[in-house]
Amino acid sequence: ETGVTQTPRHLVMGMTNKKSLKCEQHLGHNAMYWYKQSAKKPLELMFVYNFKEQTENNSVPSRFSPECPNSSHLFLHLHTLQPEDSALYLCASSQLGRETQYFGPGTRLLVL
Amino acid sequence: EDQVTQSPEALRLQEGESSSLNCSYTVSGLRGLFWYRQDPGKGPEFLFTLYSAGEEKEKERLKATLTKKESFLHITAPKPEDSATYLCAVQPNSGGSNYKLTFGKGTLLTVNP
Numbered sequence: 001e002t003g004v005t006q007t008p009r010h011l012v013m014g015m016t017n018k019k020s021l022k023c024e025q026h027l028g029h030n031a032m033y034w035y036k037q038s039a040k041k042p043l044e045l046m047f048v049y050n051f052k053e054q055t056e057n058n059s060v061p062s063r064f065s066p067e068c069p070n071s072s073h074l075f076l077h078l079h080t081l082q083p084e085d086s087a088l089y090l091c092a093s094s095q096l097g098r099e100t101q102y103f104g105p106g107t108r109l110l111v112l
Numbered sequence: 113e114d115q116v117t118q119s120p121e122a123l124r125l126q127e128g129e130s131s132s133l134n135c136s137y138t139v140s141g142l143r144g145l146f147w148y149r150q151d152p153g154k155g156p157e158f159l160f161t162l163y164s165a166g167e168e169k170e171k172e173r174l175k176a177t178l179t180k181k182e183s184f185l186h187i188t189a190p191k192p193e194d195s196a197t198y199l200c201a202v203q204p205n206s207g208g209s210n211y212k213l214t215f216g217k218g219t220l221l222t223v224n225p
Contacts, residue, residue, distance in 0.1 A: 040217065043213075103148075
């Protein structure tokens with residue numbers, strides 16, 4: 001595997017379900033990010049982790065819960081989501097001190 | 113607050129018809145301006161980083177330029193495979209938040225054969 005990978009690529013869940021999104025980066029980076037991309041809207045930064053420590057929570061509802069067990073893995077735990085949470089969820093990584101963020105392919109989430 | 117406005121929202125070109133995409137920005141000190149390409153259902157793919165006014169970067173048929181208020185992505189003799197959404201983002205040079213990217217909504221480019 002190379003770059004940034006995300007699983008699953010597609011997810012359909014009910015409003016009462018609990019699911020998790022997984023991201024793994026193979027670039028040796030030490031910062032990881034979750035973004036939300038909705039139709040007709042710019043990418044929205046959700047969470048930032050530097051060296052496994054959360055440094056940013058961009059006013060994200062508590063039904064989204066991130067976890068970063070190490071510098072290579074990032075999870076987004078989902079519970080009691082709303083239909084308006086349907087979107088493309090993107091993971092990215094970067095090397096602190098270097099600005100460029102590299103993105104994974106995303107998870108397309110549909111909440112019914 | 114950092115802001116990025118991209119225009120046009122959509123652009124349709126014939127193969128070989130050169131054009132430019134615009135990215136206007138306001139930021140509290142620019143650390144970097146980024147261009148990404150995004151294909152449907154995929155994540156953004158990094159193209160360029162520009163750091164200071166007057167800087168230019170090229171890659172195949174793409175050339176990015178930067179001024180103090182805007183950036184242009186020039187596409188020379190485009191091919192159908194250049195069809196994608198092109199995203200612009202800025203990163204501020206402000207203390208502990210200098211990793212933050214503020215994105216525009218993108219320009220959807222369609223190149224017809």
